[in-house]
Amino acid sequence: MNSTTFYIDCLCLLPLDFLYLSIGFNSILRSFRLVKIYRFWAFMDRTERHTNYPNLFRSTSLIHYLLVIFHWNGCLYHIIYKNNGFGSKNWVFNDSETADVVKQYLQSYYWCTLALTTIGDLPRPRSKGEYLFVIAQLLFGLLLFATVLGHVANIVTSVSAARKEFQAKLDGVKTYMRMRRVPNHLQVKVIKWFDYLWLTQKCSDEEKAVSCLPDKLKAEIAINVHLDTLRRVEIFQNTEAGFLCELVLRLRPVLFSPGDYICRKGEVGKEMYIVNRGRLQVVADNGKTVLATLKAGSYFGEISILNMGTAGKECASVRSVGYSDLFVLSKKDMWDVLKEYPAARVRLEAIAVKRLEKYKRAPLEKAAMGRCQSTPGLIESRGRVPLEEMWISPIDVRSAHPYSAGHSLFSPTPSPVTSRGQQSGHSNNNNNTNNNNNTRSMDSPMSATSSGQSSEDPTARAPQSAATQASTGRQSTQSGMTCNSMTQLMSEGATPLLGTHEALLAEIKRLRERLISLETENAAMSVKLNQQQWEVEHRLAEIEMQICGASSTSSIEDNERNRESII
């Protein structure tokens, strides 16, 4: 009741149609319904905002407005003509009198189209009134034409706006490169980079497109747009929604060309990267050995920004194979978010610790793999335990196995670790041997498993000694024994070893399980350690701040005192 629209609606609903009963049909009585045109405009507005094809909608509505204007103008022309025009009917079409209603309507419409599109070629006016009417029509047509042109230009511009902006940027860069005499190969690289950008993104700055949105909406969009990638990223799985939002908001897209180094070993890490598209290689110091290949969903650079490696430095170099589309997260942003989400921090650090352990082992694994490809048992367990931590069995291998009496597995190329075990065996100094080995087993991850077995137990003893052979065999292989020497030994009489194959496998399985549990413990301990370290550092910083504050206060007091004494 209080709104204006209520009264407008009432006006529209006035039952003027009943007047037809007395005065007959007169379409002008229906013109009151036009007051509700504001509803049509609101509809057009809303549709323009909601549609995914705004330019198509704008073109259609422009044509629609034109047709309506021509129609109304044609109606006006017809009314004038029907009421005997401006004294004569010379300025209308000759056969208008004889034509049926549809033809008359079309003639009126045609006349108006000629007039309003300023095409002209109208029947020549005679009287003053006719002249004035036609002049007014042509002027109106001129304005209408200009407006239409403006609208069409706008539509065309907005259709190609992205392309124009992109082209302008590219032209700018090209001019710069020409002026600064950038080498040709680099110019080609830059232009190819632009090509890739245009093909994949159709826009030079994705961030700018959504920059006006509030952070929450931006995060939602980013999460949705990059959901597939983010889902694959380990650190984003099962995390708090808020943490993901905060992090995603800070991600920036970056594009690397083929062969580009994203980070180099030894550099101070300032950013972490998530692979959105493309392929990257983690390479060793020589730049040739590929330690790992990273694909969409992988991330790297976390070790340095979490200060896990050496003094925040990158632990490896990462190179782009083709074009790669990455998200980058700066160290500062990462820490800003982690401050608010300590649980996520602990999780992230735990993952990083595990990964760091894995990376450290990777070169060893590769080395072991490269040296002995032909021994199944060795391949299975390759590099699981660092060489220097290999455990030497306290049991005399010769007594446990007939094969060992005459043939030492390790004799051809003794390794430092193996020779220690052998030494004890050959010298028959069993006490000494046991002492040595026991001492060794204290810091060996395998010792716990093995010590669980009693050396008195004959059932346990056989597999253990066999396993000992296998494990020591593994050592020797890893520490320099060649595949040839292994093959030679097998051909010389290694058949009994095959008899204990199952026992060996069981032992390997047990050792692996133990190793995994040790690794997990290790990761948990590292996390705790990091947390404590962080707390200590934090506390230290607080104390330093307090001390600084106190000293500055005392210096102010001193100054005051000095001032007073001077006075």
Ligand SMILES: Nc1ncnc2c1ncn2[C@@H]1O[C@@H]2COP(=O)(O)O[C@H]2[C@H]1O
């Ligand atoms: N063997 C590997 N496999 C996969 N990724 C690795 C490997 N070694 C290093 N990285 C990643 O490469 C990154 C180099 O920088 P950071 O040391 O910060 O973090 C490192 C890891 O994320």
